[in-house]
Ligand SMILES: *[C@@H]1O[C@H](CO)[C@@H](O)[C@H](O)[C@H]1NC(C)=O
Ligand SMILES: *[C@@H]1O[C@H](CO)[C@@H](O)[C@H](O)[C@H]1NC(C)=O
Ligand SMILES: *[C@@H]1O[C@H](CO)[C@@H](O)[C@H](O)[C@H]1NC(C)=O
């Protein structure tokens with residue numbers, strides 16, 4: 327195998343081939359049918375901000391208007407982060423009270439589907455503040471309240487600038503309750519009869535840490551439907567679904583959708599089927615031919 331041409335030529339040809347492959351496959355891989363970023367947060371399966379992308383269970387749950395929002399019947403909550411490994415999402419209710427701001431209560435309501443597929447985690451607690459003496463959580467439902475990581479409710483009243491407004495009457499702070507999502511799912515804020523609320527997450531890590539340094543927000547834990555999305559992703563596709571039937575689709579490009587995977591899958595859309603694999607095969611053939619000709 328002696329070549330009179332300098333090796334740089336072979337290198338150039340291979341480089342040219344690689345660049346051609348990248349250019350030819352680019353329209354297939356990067357067309358923004360399914361946007362994968364919003365406000366600096368990666369949007370991956372099962373979530374989506376475009377209809378027909380992601381899992382149908384999470385359809386129309388996120389809104390990208392500059393920042394990423396989680397849509398619920400009680401309002402749009404800003405998404406702080408999504409941890410795809412731990413399968414959690416942290417959202418923030420801008421109209422709730424915190425250690426530094428006092429805002430009137432409002433309900434936190436999820437849809438039926440949301441409360442099944444993406445409920446708040448057990449280490450997210452709802453803090454009901456300034457509850458009237460008739461509040462269910464101070465009477466019949468007293469057992470729904472608990473202390474967490476060594477923290478009592480009175481600590482909030484005494485440490486937070488905002489909650490200091492709730493003065494103790496004859497030495498006793500107004501009613502307060504640390505409780506779980508199930509309580510606010512069961513009873514509306516009006517029934518609970520507490521004038522303010524806040525939420526804290528990662529409560530297991532807050533032992534010995536004061537309320538000023540707690541993480542305020544709601545951590546949700548989501549399920550990933552087992553629909554064989556791995557196979558689609560491995561072949562360069564994005565998992566989506568038919569917007570009419572909600573049957574899973576592997577979105578491969580603007581003109582190509584497949585039922586399972588992009589390369590070698592059953593193509594449902596019309597049009598060309600360009601995949602990196604096809605061009606890899608062409609490259610191998612080309613290089614083989616080139617070697618033989620030397
Ligand atoms: C492929 O699926 C996406 C998302 O559901 C859709 O927007 C697009 O029109 C589909 N293309 C074809 C060719 O079916
Ligand atoms: C998305 O959020 C923006 C800002 O909160 C809002 O104006 C818009 O109506 C929302 N879209 C949907 C579909 O909820
Ligand atoms: C506390 O709740 C009572 C009703 O139970 C209400 O009248 C009062 O304004 C609330 N305090 C604050 C500071 O909002």
Ligand SMILES: *[C@@H]1O[C@H](CO)[C@@H](O)[C@H](O)[C@H]1NC(C)=O
Pocket residue numbers: 471472473477478479
């Ligand atoms: C929480 O802690 C406070 C102060 O230590 C205590 O008085 C109260 O009984 C505790 N409440 C519960 C539900 O354990």
